Amino acid sequence: MTMPPPALADPGSTPAAPPRRPLRLPVAVALAVAAGLSLLLALPPYDLWWLAPAGVALLAAATHRRRLRAGFGLGFLAGLVLFVPLLEWTTIGAGWLPWIILSLAQAVFLGLLGLTGAWLSPLPDRWPALWPLLTGLLWTTQEALRDRAPFGGFPWGRLAFSQGDAPSLRLAAYGGAPLVTFAVAAAGGALLALVWRHWRAAPDRAPGTPDGPRRRAAVLLAAGGFAAIAAVLMAGPAALPVARPNAATSTIALVQGNVPRLGLDFNAQRRAVLDNHVNATKQLAAEVAAGRQKQPDLVVWPENSSDIDPLRNSDAADLIQSAADAIGAPVLVGTLQRTDVPGDIYNVGILWRPGTGPDLDQQYEKRHPVPFAEYMPLRSIARLVTDKVDLVRNMLPGDAPGVIDTGAGGVLGDVICFEVAYDGVVRDTVTGGAELLAVQTNNATFNEAEARQQLAMVRLRAVEHGRDALMVSTVGVSAFVGTDGDVHGSTGFNTAAVVVRDIHLGGPRTLATRSGIWPEVVAVLLTAVALAGVLPLRRRRDNEGSNGEQVTEER
Structure with a gap:
């Protein structure tokens, strides 16, 4: 068989480019x-x-x-x-x-x-x-x-x-x-x-094209x-x-009481954890009385610092009151509040004032509970797979931003634990009038890596909204953060610590906030x-x- 001669390329034509391929x-x-x-x-x-x-x-x-x-x-x-x-x-x-x-x-x-x-x-x-x-x-x-x-x-x-x-x-x-x-x-x-x-x-480039x-x-x-x-x-x-904060300052104390043991046993140590935070606050009061520490305008305890509901348990209420009276300043307490429905709870930060007790007008109910950890989505369907879903409590969401007026301690924008990761939850506190940001958290069931990941979020929020910020944990890491994102007074992990610092209150709203x-x-x-x-x-x-x-x- 005679093969046809090969076609001659048009001298004036541009050779076809090779196919564009992905990497191997x-x-x-x-x-x-x-x-x-x-x-x-x-x-x-x-x-x-x-x-x-x-x-x-x-x-x-x-x-x-x-x-x-x-x-x-x-x-x-x-x-x-x-x-x-x-x-x-x-x-x-x-x-x-x-x-x-x-x-x-x-x-x-x-x-x-x-x-x-x-x-x-x-x-x-x-x-x-x-x-x-x-x-x-x-x-x-x-x-x-x-x-x-x-x-x-x-x-x-x-x-x-x-x-x-x-x-x-x-x-x-x-x-x-x-x-x-x-x-x-x-x-x-x-x-x-x-x-x-x-x-x-x-x-x-097509073959033959001069470079x-x-x-x-x-x-x-x-x-x-x-x-x-x-x-x-x-x-x-x-x-x-x-953003540069306002010149006005407030003296804030962070109390990191620590827990007897890390891990899930935390929930079985409720009284010991509360005692740790009460005793640390009273020790701070003794330091203030001796002139070795500055008198705080506000003391901030972490999430779960009292998992015993002090509004329903008089012993817990008396302990918290004794701490507030000793330090002579309001204490923001992280606690769980029971409801009349068995199993339904709120995760709250509540302001406890010296002399008068809990200020029910100045408390924040966590707005964004964690699915599968603090509440169980689709519980009836999940129960068909395993009955262990009923081990998860039913944490109810709050319906208002965490704006808490502490008086001399300033207006706090309070968020609890993982909420610091959510843009809108934090921003709502600033648009609601917060002069500083506070993150109450409990890392006792996690580890130091998780705590430092959370602190990175606090740093971003402080810069984002032009507000000094703080994070306080049961076990660490606790710290203050400036509006430039710099960290001050950072504590160690799995240790008890108290940090006192003057922080700025308020400032202009940033473009991000607006x-x-x-x-x-x-x-x-x-x-x-x-x-x-x-x-x-x-x-x-x-x-x-x-x-x-x-x-x-x-x-």
């Missing part, structure tokens, strides 16, 4: 694992904050140009590497099964992030300058979703909470946690655009631009001012526009693929 799958898997590890190490207790944008860049590189299911899988893998060790502290109070279920649930959100990153791949391929913007929007939207769903969300491990020692923390004063997350993720997108082979070596000085200059200019974007996003905020949820809403809307806007490019690519022309290979 083994490389992408390694990058996804490295991404999860980088994000983990950026968070407390490791605090290698500069790894956060690197983790974002690694995950974006792994998922770029992949099929949607592969993008989801790679994001899910990164999520497991991040959340399984990050949330290991939950095993102390809940065991291994809830830990794994919670970690898997959180990893799903990073899986969705990987999927949407793969979906949007044609946009940065066509317009590489969009890479920082798209990456920032995707991460901000992912966190907005994870902060709210399911059952009210679980915001642990946000990019913003890794930036306690970074210049980018100052952005919290201008757009809250969402702006900090956006900046960190956008910096990661800029890093990826800087090193991605399309810009580094231009392999998508002249003009082309090399364009590549170098683009690389320099992305490097500048990353530098400005991560280092530039150091030049931004943060703008509220709107920066996050704008990011979500822009993400939706991008997800819809890429559709014509994906259809065009699919049509080219069906005609045998250039197509992006996604595996």
Whole structure:
């Protein structure tokens, strides 16, 4: 058989560009694992904050140009590497099964992030300058979703909470946690655009096209631009001012009474824990009387400092009253209040005044109880699986922000434990008139890593709202935080301690406080526009693929 002569190429035509391919799958898997590890190490207790944008860049590189299911899988893998060790502290109070279920649930959100990153791949391929913007929007939207769903969300491990020692923390004063997350993720997108082979070596250039000085200059200019974007996003905020508090001060004492034993036995030690906080307060009173310590205007006890309801138990009430009378100042007590319905309780902070006792007009009921730990969603359905669901108490949510007027101690914006992770719960106290922020928490059923992760959130909130803040725990870590995010008087873990400090009351409201949820809403809307806007490019690519022309290979 005679073969036809090969077709001669048109000398004036441009050779077809090679197909745009994703990274090889083994490389992408390694990058996804490295991404999860980088994000983990950026968070407390490791605090290698500069790894956060690197983790974002690694995950974006792994998922770029992949099929949607592969993008989801790679994001899910990164999520497991991040959340399984990050949330290991939950095993102390809940065991291994809830830990794994919670970690898997959180990893799903990073899986969705990987999927949407793969979906949007044609946009940065066509317009590489969009890479920082798209990456920032995707991460901000992912966190907005994870902060709210399911059952009210679980915001642990946000990019913003890794930036306690970074210049980018100052952005919290201008757009809250969402702006900090956006900046960190956008910096990661800029890093990826800087090193991605399309810009580094231009392999998508058609074969035979000369790589002249003009082309090399364009590549170098683009690389320099992305490097500048990353530098400005991560280092530039150091030049931004943060809110300065008012000159007025109040003397606050934090009492960390400690517990006899860490772990679930905490609930069997209620009287001992109460005694510890009463005795520590009386010891502080003796120090004040001897002139060795300053008289506080307010004493703050942690969450669960009295798990015996003092409104129903006269012995507990007498003990707390004796402490308040001895120190001669109001005591904010963390306690549980029973109701007339068996099993229903409130987690509250209540102001106990010397001489007069509990001030029922100045108390806060926790608004955001933790699902599966403080209350059981879908209890009747869960009971079909195991009767152990009835071991979980039914904690009722409060319906008002934690604004507590202590008198000389100032107006507190009180939140309890995990509530510090939720943007709206904290902001509502400031818009309600809070002059300083207080976080009452109990880490006795967790560990020091969890306590330091919580303290990082307090640091962000202080900067975000321009209010001095404090965190007080049964076992540590307890500390004061300034409006610049600096930590003062930090205590150790699993030890008794009392810290007294003058802190500022009030100050101007920050842009973040005034703008509220709107920066996050704008990011979500822009993400939706991008997800819809890429559709014509994906259809065009699919049509080219069906005609045998250039197509992006996604595996």
